[in-house]
Amino acid sequence: MTRICRHCSSPLGPGIRLCRACGAVNDIPDLDWIECEHHPTEPAVGSCVVCGKPMCGDCARSAEGLFFCEDPEHRSIFLGWTIVYEADSVFEADMISKNLEQAGFAVRQFDKHRHNGTAWITERLGVPVRIQRNRAEEALQLLRSMRLLDDTNKPEG
Numbered sequence: 082m083t084r085i086c087r088h089c090s091s092p093l094g095p096g097i098r099l100c101r102a103c104g105a106v107n108d109i110p111d112l113d114w115i116e117c118e119h120h121p122t123e124p125a126v127g128s129c130v131v132c133g134k135p136m137c138g139d140c141a142r143s144a145e146g147l148f149f150c151e152d153p154e155h156r157s158i159f160l161g162w163t164i165v166y167e168a169d170s171v172f173e174a175d176m177i178s179k180n181l182e183q184a185g186f187a188v189r190q191f192d193k194h195r196h197n198g199t200a201w202i203t204e205r206l207g208v209p210v211r212i213q214r215n216r217a218e219e220a221l222q223l224l225r226s227m228r229l230l231d232d233t234n235k236p237e238g
C-alpha cells in the first residue's frame with residue numbers, strides 16, 4: 082500500500098516522515114517523534130518547506146497548505162525562488178552555490194541537517210539550492226554547461 086501524506090495526500094516513500102510537498106511531519110510507529118525546535122518536549126507537526134525547521138502546532142505557520150517557520154522571508158523565498166539543484170550533501174550544495182555565486186547569481190541554500198529535530202533522522206534529506214525564478218533558466222544552463230547537472234540532481238517538477 083502506498084503511504085500518503087496526512088496533510089496533502091502526496092505519496093511518501095518508505096520510511097519518509099517529512100513530506101517534500103507540504104512539509105508535514107508524518108509519524109511512523111516505533112520511530113521517535115521529531116521535536117519542535119522551540120519546544121523540545123512537543124512533537125513537530127510540520128517542517129518549514131524552505132529551511133526545514135521542525136515546529137509544533139503552536140509554532141508552525143501555514144499558508145496555502147504549506148508549512149513555514151516564523152521567518153517571513155521564507156514564504157517569499159518559496160514563492161519567488163526556485164530550486165535549480167537538489168544536492169545530496171551540504172558539501173555538494175556548497176560547491177554548486179559557490180559556482181553560481183561566482184557567476185553572479187544570488188543563491189539561497191538551507192540545510193535541514195542543521196536543525197536539532199531533524200539532524201539525526203535517517204531519511205534522505207536533500208539540500209536544495211535556490212535561485213530567483215527569473216534567473217533560473219540561466220542558472221540551469223550554466224550548471225549544464227559545467228556538466229554539474231545530472232538526472233539525480235534535477236529539481237522536481
Ligand SMILES: [Zn+2]
Nearest residue numbers: 086089100103
Ligand atoms: Zn504533504
Ligand SMILES: [Zn+2]
Nearest residue numbers: 129132150155
Ligand atoms: Zn523557514
Ligand SMILES: [Zn+2]
Nearest residue numbers: 117120137140
Ligand atoms: Zn513549538
